Amino acid sequence: MQTAQSNNRPTPRIAIIGAGVCGLGIGWRLAAAGCPVDIFDQGEPGQAASWAAAGMLAARAEVEPGEETLLELNLKAQEIWPAFAAELEAASGMPIDYRDDGTMIVALTRDDAEAIRFTFDLQKRLDLDVHWLSGIEARQREQFLSPNVTAGIHSPSDHQVDNRKLVTALQRAFEAAGGTVHAHTAIRAIDIAQEKVRGVVAATDGDADIHHAADVVVLAAGAWSRDIDGLPTDLRPPVRPVKGQMLSLRMDAEAPLLRHVVWAPGVYLVPRNDGTLIIGATVEEKGFDSDLTAGGILDLLRDTWEALPGITELSVDEMWVGHRPTSRDDAPILGPTTVDGLVMATGHHRNGILLTPITANAVSQYILEGIVDPAIEPFTLDRFAKSRRKRARPAPAGKLGVVS
Numbered sequence: 001m002q003t004a005q006s007n008n009r010p011t012p013r014i015a016i017i018g019a020g021v022c023g024l025g026i027g028w029r030l031a032a033a034g035c036p037v038d039i040f041d042q043g044e045p046g047q048a049a050s051w052a053a054a055g056m057l058a059a060r061a062e063v064e065p066g067e068e069t070l071l072e073l074n075l076k077a078q079e080i081w082p083a084f085a086a087e088l089e090a091a092s093g094m095p096i097d098y099r100d101d102g103t104m105i106v107a108l109t110r111d112d113a114e115a116i117r118f119t120f121d122l123q124k125r126l127d128l129d130v131h132w133l134s135g136i137e138a139r140q141r142e143q144f145l146s147p148n149v150t151a152g153i154h155s156p157s158d159h160q161v162d163n164r165k166l167v168t169a170l171q172r173a174f175e176a177a178g179g180t181v182h183a184h185t186a187i188r189a190i191d192i193a194q195e196k197v198r199g200v201v202a203a204t205d206g207d208a209d210i211h212h213a214a215d216v217v218v219l220a221a222g223a224w225s226r227d228i229d230g231l232p233t234d235l236r237p238p239v240r241p242v243k244g245q246m247l248s249l250r251m252d253a254e255a256p257l258l259r260h261v262v263w264a265p266g267v268y269l270v271p272r273n274d275g276t277l278i279i280g281a282t283v284e285e286k287g288f289d290s291d292l293t294a295g296g297i298l299d300l301l302r303d304t305w306e307a308l309p310g311i312t313e314l315s316v317d318e319m320w321v322g323h324r325p326t327s328r329d330d331a332p333i334l335g336p337t338t339v340d341g342l343v344m345a346t347g348h349h350r351n352g353i354l355l356t357p358i359t360a361n362a363v364s365q366y367i368l369e370g371i372v373d374p375a376i377e378p379f380t381l382d383r384f385a386k387s388r389r390k391r392a393r394p395a396p397a398g399k400l401g402v403v404s
């Protein structure tokens, strides 16, 4: 990638709102290119959705009807993942446990089998690399699955990463490249004047807010992205929180119950290298409610037990709640806006970990070079503007001399 200083243009000062995988990934790329980058987080960096996630990188297994454009982006992200993981591990000096054991979807009843046959037909129509399994073939791959497993789909190219290690590594790589993270610093407003960003306003405990000047502001505040002052109404990204409850059990790391990521009816199971078995997740339209409920955990455990009866002896490690940053059409919102210097990286819903590499690469490329990668062109905020006042998008920041 071109560095910010390589063409003698002024190096832009970057302010990023939100230190999740989106903010940290973009920040890492920009800091490594020589830009001064400050990332602000209202809490501890990386502890929101990016910490709560399961880390599945499953473009094929998770495909849904009507999401063909998103599938293209997801597949592209998946293609980049191995090289991105290697680069990040080298830059951060720590492993992120990218695992390529593949993913299985299993059915326990005839109805489930019909439902996954529908998914399989869709996957095949989309030319995805997936294979039908009989119940016996499914149990040959994963011997501890219930004898009730009647059929399955094997997706050999859908993988996983330890998302908690990912956020830690991104923060380390970002700071090693010269970036600064401001923890516990909520951004109250984005300062915009004459259709151009001038910086961000940090809330403080005292009376006076602190203004932090910037040429480029990246809005990467996850499920909170809509709530920041200063944005014109038509530039408020239509993003809402979708609650998910999860838990984890402890397996013997030397003799785990699973090696693949497994989707069973109502639940998915993600085995980590250290023996953790992640179990997720509820999908609840309850705003920022963060209660763990008996019903939510009961559903997850019951559905897991039906597919993998051996869990009964495992100890419970942790239970938690996260909030997916979900846009109106479930797809991310990326790249330029009609305000000069205001850039979006939000709305990643259930795919933010999968999309981390392409978000980091494409958004930083736009900021550095003024080029909108064709892969993200369908995902700019513009797509929601049809029913709203249309405003002309300014020339990309790079062409205004703020960036290379």
Ligand SMILES: Cc1cc2nc3c(=O)[nH]c(=O)nc-3n(C[C@H](O)[C@H](O)[C@H](O)COP(=O)(O)OP(=O)(O)OC[C@H]3O[C@@H](n4cnc5c(N)ncnc54)[C@H](O)[C@@H]3O)c2cc1C
Residues within 6 Å of the ligand: 017, 018, 019, 020, 021, 022, 023, 040, 041, 042, 043, 044, 045, 046, 047, 048, 049, 050, 051, 052, 053, 054, 055, 056, 057, 185, 186, 187, 188, 220, 221, 222, 223, 224, 225, 228, 243, 244, 245, 246, 280, 281, 321, 322, 323, 324, 325, 345, 346, 347, 348, 349, 350, 351, 352, 353, 354, 355
């Ligand atoms: C239960 C669950 C399971 C998931 N599983 C997967 C999965 O298996 N695979 C996958 O690809 N994705 C998964 N996801 C989705 C993924 O976690 C998200 O899409 C992704 O983490 C979004 O990253 P982000 O950086 O946009 O948001 P976040 O990680 O939420 O980061 C946003 C940050 O912005 C900060 N912030 C907010 N407002 C302000 C403000 N005003 N000032 C300063 N800071 C602010 C927050 O404190 C937060 O740290 C899952 C999500 C959940 C909840």
